[in-house]
Amino acid sequence: GAVVSQHPSWVICKSGTSVKIECRSLDFQATTMFWYRQFPKQSLMLMATSNEGSKATYEQGVEKDKFLINHASLTLSTLTVTSAHPEDSSFYICSARIGGSNNEQFFGPGTRLTVL
Amino acid sequence: GESVGLHLPTLSVQEGDNSIINCAYSNSASDYFIWYKQESGKGPQFIIDIRSNMDKRQGQRVTVLLNKTVKHLSLQIAATQPGDSAVYFCAENWGSGGSYIPTFGRGTSLIVHP
Numbered sequence: 530g531a532v533v534s535q536h537p538s539w540v541i542c543k544s545g546t547s548v549k550i551e552c553r554s555l556d557f558q559a560t561t562m563f564w565y566r567q568f569p570k571q572s573l574m575l576m577a578t579s580n581e582g583s584k585a586t587y588e589q590g591v592e593k594d595k596f597l598i599n600h601a602s603l604t605l606s607t608l609t610v611t612s613a614h615p616e617d618s619s620f621y622i623c624s625a626r627i628g629g630s631n632n633e634q635f636f637g638p639g640t641r642l643t644v645l
Numbered sequence: 646g647e648s649v650g651l652h653l654p655t656l657s658v659q660e661g662d663n664s665i666i667n668c669a670y671s672n673s674a675s676d677y678f679i680w681y682k683q684e685s686g687k688g689p690q691f692i693i694d695i696r697s698n699m700d701k702r703q704g705q706r707v708t709v710l711l712n713k714t715v716k717h718l719s720l721q722i723a724a725t726q727p728g729d730s731a732v733y734f735c736a737e738n739w740g741s742g743g744s745y746i747p748t749f750g751r752g753t754s755l756i757v758h759p
Contacts, residue, residue: 636688
């Protein structure tokens with residue numbers, strides 16, 4: 530149980546285009562989802578925390594107009610990288626948490642974004 | 646956690662040896678800690694967790710030690726195997742219940758030689 534999927538697993542796009550990444554909790558309802566970015570050989574950096582039905586909370590330095598997050602249902606959150614540039618190339622990972630007193634996060638397999 | 650953005654330290658061990666991976670955390674208010682294993686190109690996998698009211702917790706072949714005085718965590722892997730080769734991250738959490746916000750440490754790359 531507690532499986533989180535991401536789609537696509539990898540994407541290559543041209544500079545200036547927008548890319549949408551989906552994060553789904555397959556067998557549980559996630560009240561909170563997190564989006565992380567990871568550059569090669571570095572740690573996971575939290576970008577934003579998303580609660581179902583409300584606006585995402587972005588970490589300092591993360592542009593909310595560039596990284597649009599929508600958590601429209603208890604099983605789906607999307608991250609849209611708008612007007613992507615080569616410096617946005619990274620590994621994007623989501624995680625989902627059931628909520629309440631359960632603190633455990635379940636991570637997706639990640640999405641590799643390459644912007645040409 | 647440790648500074649994000651720096652390159653990963655590496656620990657090399659021989660198959661069968663015990664491995665100890667260390668992590669310093671930053672927030673004295675953190676009260677829930679998790680160790681994750683991340684293989685190349687994949688998301689993190691949960692290994693073991695510990696709450697601040699404990700100083701040791703054991704799992705299968707893994708033990709986590711918590712020293713709140715010096716804000717230090719360690720992960721011990723017994724009889725390390727080639728399949729244990731991966732990057733290991735600690736994550737600290739603070740907040741309350743469902744409002745926990747996780748922060749990852751810089752990670753350690755474990756290389757197990759057969």
